[in-house]
Amino acid sequence: ELKVEQNPLFLSMQEGKNYTIYCNYSTTSDRLYWYRQDPGKSLESLFVLLSNGAVKQEGRLMASLDTKARLSTLHITAAVHDLSATYFCAVDGGTSYDKVIFGPGTSLSVIP
């Protein structure tokens, strides 16, 4: 059964600092997603990583995927308060339209 773990689960960081959120998963998959969720809101798609070694960047966020290590990272550069949210990684079974399993989420708080 596919399991997805994230760490840390809670992260408090100062503005301007860098940090990395880690996402580990238990079975083979070559599709990984990162989502952002603001309190009381739905999920916003950030990145879709489709192959080993994939790296994508958007603003202060950069995501990477290592399918051999079953690990993805979400790196935050020079954090700003607007990045405060919960970040989820999600993995599917690797076949077309397989079910997507979410991690528990990382609650990020950026302190001015």
Place this chain on the structure above:
Amino acid sequence: DAGVTQSPTHLIKTRGQQVTLRCSPKSGHDTVSWYQQALGQGPQFIFQYYEEEERQRGNFPDRFSGHQFPNYSSELNVNALLLGDSALYLCASSGGQGGETQYFGPGTRLLVL
């Protein structure tokens, strides 16, 4: 272009009742997935519909059932509601020109008293 829409936005029911939630996918999408998100947790996959059939199912009891219509819209039905069914129910659509990305609707917040 309207994104994924869900109705209703909020719902209050009592234990034992039945509820129907609705979802319209993003234009061009043919696949609808439903998730349950309890407070403080990640979304849990309920099931996925494609071509009007349930294609994948998560670890949810038969009280949870669904349907997809020819226009790709979908319904989630929950029978014999329990207090533990209180959650945010999210619909996501994908497929067609959207590729692998799932686009989520705003969700329906269900409270069971």
